[in-house]
Amino acid sequence: MHSVVLIKQVPDTTEVRMDPKTGTLIRTGVPSIVNPYDVHALEEALALRDKYGGRVTVVTMGPPQAKEALRKCISFGADEAILLTDRAFAGSDTLSTSYILTQAVKKISEQHPVDLVLAGKQAIDGDTAQVGPGVATRLGFEQLTYVVKVEGVDLEKKEITVHRLLEEGREVIKTKLPALLTVVKEANSIRYGSLPHVMRAVRYDPPGWNQAFIGGDLTKMGLKGSPTNVKRIFPPPTRAPGEIIPGGKEDPAAAAALLVDKLTARGAVGGKGAAQ
Amino acid sequence: MSVDASRSAGGGPAPAAAPDVKTQAQGATIATGTEAKRLSIDDLLYLIRYNPDDRGHLRVINDDICREKCVKYGYACTRFCPAQVYKWEENHVSVSWEGCIECGACRIGCPFANIDWKYPRGGFGVSFKNG
Amino acid sequence: MSGNERFDCIVVGAGPAGTAAALTLARAGVKVVLFERGEFPGAKNVMGGVLYSKTLNKLVPGFWKEAPLERPVIEQNLWMLSSDSVAKVGYRSPRFVPGHAAEGGVPDEGPANAFTVLRAKFDRWFAQKAVDAGALLITETAVEDLLWENGKVVGVQTGRDDGKVYADAVIVTAGLHALNSLIPKMADGRLGIKPEHVALAVKQIIALPKEKIEDRFNLPAGMGATIELVGASTSGLTGISFIYTNADSISIGAGAMLSDYVKSGKHPYDVIEDFKAHPAIKPLIAGGEVKEYLGHLIPEGGYNAVPKLYGDGFMVAGDSAMLVNSVHREGSNLAMESGRLAAETFIKAKERKDYSARSFAAYRDALDKSFVLKDLRKYRGIQHYLDSHPQIFLSYPEMVSEAAFRFLNVDEAPKAEHEKMMVQAVTNRRSMMGLLSDLWAGWRATR
Numbered sequence: 001m002h003s004v005v006l007i008k009q010v011p012d013t014t015e016v017r018m019d020p021k022t023g024t025l026i027r028t029g030v031p032s033i034v035n036p037y038d039v040h041a042l043e044e045a046l047a048l049r050d051k052y053g054g055r056v057t058v059v060t061m062g063p064p065q066a067k068e069a070l071r072k073c074i075s076f077g078a079d080e081a082i083l084l085t086d087r088a089f090a091g092s093d094t095l096s097t098s099y100i101l102t103q104a105v106k107k108i109s110e111q112h113p114v115d116l117v118l119a120g121k122q123a124i125d126g127d128t129a130q131v132g133p134g135v136a137t138r139l140g141f142e143q144l145t146y147v148v149k150v151e152g153v154d155l156e157k158k159e160i161t162v163h164r165l166l167e168e169g170r171e172v173i174k175t176k177l178p179a180l181l182t183v184v185k186e187a188n189s190i191r192y193g194s195l196p197h198v199m200r201a202v203r204y205d206p207p208g209w210n211q212a213f214i215g216g217d218l219t220k221m222g223l224k225g226s227p228t229n230v231k232r233i234f235p236p237p238t239r240a241p242g243e244i245i246p247g248g249k250e251d252p253a254a255a256a257a258l259l260v261d262k263l264t265a266r267g268a269v270g271g272k273g274a275a276q
Numbered sequence: 277m278s279v280d281a282s283r284s285a286g287g288g289p290a291p292a293a294a295p296d297v298k299t300q301a302q303g304a305t306i307a308t309g310t311e312a313k314r315l316s317i318d319d320l321l322y323l324i325r326y327n328p329d330d331r332g333h334l335r336v337i338n339d340d341i342c343r344e345k346c347v348k349y350g351y352a353c354t355r356f357c358p359a360q361v362y363k364w365e366e367n368h369v370s371v372s373w374e375g376c377i378e379c380g381a382c383r384i385g386c387p388f389a390n391i392d393w394k395y396p397r398g399g400f401g402v403s404f405k406n407g
Numbered sequence: 408m409s410g411n412e413r414f415d416c417i418v419v420g421a422g423p424a425g426t427a428a429a430l431t432l433a434r435a436g437v438k439v440v441l442f443e444r445g446e447f448p449g450a451k452n453v454m455g456g457v458l459y460s461k462t463l464n465k466l467v468p469g470f471w472k473e474a475p476l477e478r479p480v481i482e483q484n485l486w487m488l489s490s491d492s493v494a495k496v497g498y499r500s501p502r503f504v505p506g507h508a509a510e511g512g513v514p515d516e517g518p519a520n521a522f523t524v525l526r527a528k529f530d531r532w533f534a535q536k537a538v539d540a541g542a543l544l545i546t547e548t549a550v551e552d553l554l555w556e557n558g559k560v561v562g563v564q565t566g567r568d569d570g571k572v573y574a575d576a577v578i579v580t581a582g583l584h585a586l587n588s589l590i591p592k593m594a595d596g597r598l599g600i601k602p603e604h605v606a607l608a609v610k611q612i613i614a615l616p617k618e619k620i621e622d623r624f625n626l627p628a629g630m631g632a633t634i635e636l637v638g639a640s641t642s643g644l645t646g647i648s649f650i651y652t653n654a655d656s657i658s659i660g661a662g663a664m665l666s667d668y669v670k671s672g673k674h675p676y677d678v679i680e681d682f683k684a685h686p687a688i689k690p691l692i693a694g695g696e697v698k699e700y701l702g703h704l705i706p707e708g709g710y711n712a713v714p715k716l717y718g719d720g721f722m723v724a725g726d727s728a729m730l731v732n733s734v735h736r737e738g739s740n741l742a743m744e745s746g747r748l749a750a751e752t753f754i755k756a757k758e759r760k761d762y763s764a765r766s767f768a769a770y771r772d773a774l775d776k777s778f779v780l781k782d783l784r785k786y787r788g789i790q791h792y793l794d795s796h797p798q799i800f801l802s803y804p805e806m807v808s809e810a811a812f813r814f815l816n817v818d819e820a821p822k823a824e825h826e827k828m829m830v831q832a833v834t835n836r837r838s839m840m841g842l843l844s845d846l847w848a849g850w851r852a853t854r
Binding site: 314315316317319320321323324327349350352355356357358359360377378379380381383384385387395397398399401402403404405406407 | 444445446449450451452453454525526527528529530546547548549565566567583584600601602605607609611612656665668669672673674675676680684697698699700701702703704
Binding site: 031075192193194195196198199202203 | 411412446543544545547548565567568569570571572
């Protein structure tokens with residue numbers, strides 16, 4: 001079984017600040033990390049390889065610095081990690097990015113047919129959750145978003161069964177391979193790479209693939225292929241702080257009563273449905 | 277990716293909700309004219325970058341020793357630990373290892389050598405931006 | 408069992424000592440792996456922030472033209488704080504910063520005597536030098552134990568699966584705590600670090616615009632100053648505080664003996680906040696934004712606390728060997744020099760293919776002949792002296808403050824009276840004999 005994991009190098013958003021005057025993000029000096037959801041996608045791919053055999057290939061599009069993110073994936077145990085890098089890719093929005101990644105997956109398939117593509121449910125910098133589904137659509141793969149568990153793969157029948165995390169609960173779906181999964185962080189906990197993997201990662205130089213190598217329509221790539229316009233970036237309005245009701249330790253009954261009063265006043269509780 | 281707002285509620289660093297949750301890093305603004313606001317330990321810990329592990333690296337070995345012998349020191353670690361990892365809670369010392377800045381003062385300073393001390397696993401723990 | 412490759416030498420910890428060792432080894436063609444537990448070299452490393460140039464310039468000639476340094480230090484100050492006043496002594500000289508005094512650009516001559524640095528940035532750059540020379544740097548990987556065979560160190564156990572690595576020798580430069588956790592088997596009766604042997608230092612990085620820093624510290628453009636403070640800066644604990652100017656921030660911190668912290672029950676974060684609120688300090692940092700809070704233990708045991716520095720298959724350098732000169736607040740240069748000397752010793756041992764304790768004894772000899780142990784030996788009595796003369800830190804600054812006030816205050820009293828009052832201010836707090844005895848003991852301690 002061959003899985004391809006799509007990853008993105010992102011600024012550690014917990015370290016990003018916004019310029020209050022211009023509304024733009026101050027990224028200087030902010031460390032880069034592998035998008036945390038993508039690491040869970042990688043873990044899922046590695047777990048599937050542990051169980052069913054095969055290989056794991058990681059792909060990212062970005063500047064040469066993104067090699068660092070790819071090495072990180074090798075340190076967890078990925079077999080190969082490819083960097084898509086070309087001036088023609090610069091300025092890509094999610095539409096163009098999914099087109100370029102699709103071309104890359106097709107190219108990878110020429111050598112090792114791809115059974116599964118995995119990605120994080122979204123990136124923490126753009127938060128769009130569009131690229132994974134975009135790639136699935138272009139590849140014509142089954143699309144399974146918000147995957148919280150892979151129940152199993154039937155290699156004979158070429159089928160995969162997954163649990164999707166929905167607001168109302170979980171949905172269990174079986175579908176044909178090849179498929180594309182986007183993974184939520186509840187799916188797994190990240191392994192601690194072994195020393196041989198970590199040592200391999202340090203010396204690993206990810207192959208760089210350019211536009212000429214992966215082919216495709218130049219007008220669908222980079223700025224030309226990116227119809228998205230960012231009109232404005234602004235911080236969300238600050239929410240009022242929550243209220244802490246004191247005295248819970250000394251007089252829990254009184255504190256609870258106060259809480260019920262406040263919630264009732266807001267219409268949050270009361271009526272038949274509230275008591276169970 | 278959420279930021280762990282529970283830490284601001286007071287009482288030192290709350291256990292992080294998930295491994296990828298880091299502290300919210302906004303500069304502690306102290307500028308109001310020339311009057312600097314006094315920063316609390318919670319304010320200070322907010323400024324630090326962590327890669328928290330999902331397992332602790334610090335442990336009080338024997339709670340009885342804290343209870344019975346350390347009263348006269350006012351529970352020493354709860355006082356000298358620069359990241360307020362240790363707090364006295366009713367009858368024992370709690371350990372919020374997520375906020376540890378890895379100085380190791382507790383290991384040497386505990387008057388009863390009652391702290392099982394290790395560094396976090398490689399790659400986890402505090403990650404200083406300036407140093 | 409493990410299929411991991413074998414190295415000539417393993418270096419544990421990519422701080423100044425470990426990187427200096429790895430760099431020296433790699434340049435000599437030694438197959439060396441450098442382990443670092445942090446996300447990157449420097450991520451776990453903290454110091455006040457003054458780096459002396461001479462030792463580094465031996466390792467990376469012309470380093471100041473490329474290294475991430477903050478400011479060349481043109482001025483050094485000692486301030487004595489009383490509760491509301493300050494007495495200042497300082498020295499500024501262009502001789503500290505040859506070439507740098509010309510504004511703008513990076514000078515060809517130099518380097519300055521010292522630079523302020525931020526370790527997370529500096530160590531990363533320095534470690535890259537070792538990598539460029541051919542060392543294999545493995546980050547995010549903690550060495551948890553040494554591997555022993557027949558009483559010899561033969562490799563390390565890392566905290567990862569399949570994590571053993573073997574080599575002819577291991578150089579331990581893993582900081583203060585390595586002494587107990589990594590090398591308990593080298594016991595020679597002087598193990599176990601005591602709270603009296605370490606200072607607990609906390610520090611904040613406070614961002615300020617360049618121009619504000621230069622205005623407030625009266626500095627030429629791009630130049631830096633250091634201030635060390637004694638007295639009311641450490642809330643009555645035995646210790647020293649500091650203020651160092653970085654490019655666009657201030658490093659401000661306070662260090663005090665851990666034993667004093669344990670006794671007093673004070674919180675380190677309160678000590679530094681009190682220090683910042685002192686009327687003489689507050690204006691220096693006003694309007695600044697606190698960017699980071701850090702803490703660290705500094706080995707202060709001095710010469711008498713230096714452990715056994717070598718054995719069969721290993722050597723110990725840097726903080727792991729307690730090589731810190733607390734009197735001159737030097738540490739990173741001693742670390743670099745000790746790391747370099749350990750590497751030189753290994754290179755010679757490799758020619759003989761002899762990695763025994765007898766072979767590595769040359770490391771101790773080299774340290775003895777270098778400034779590292781010469782300086783520590785010179786101050787070998789200082790620890791005991793400071794322990795037994797806490798007034799140096801505590802009441803002397805108050806005394807100086809009182810004396811200065813009486814001398815300088817214009818109140819129409821005759822000047823002769825002023826002088827008398829000044830002497831009184833001093834002798835009220837400490838008898839004349841006591842003073843003389845303090846001075847005598849201090850002089851002896853530093854001989």
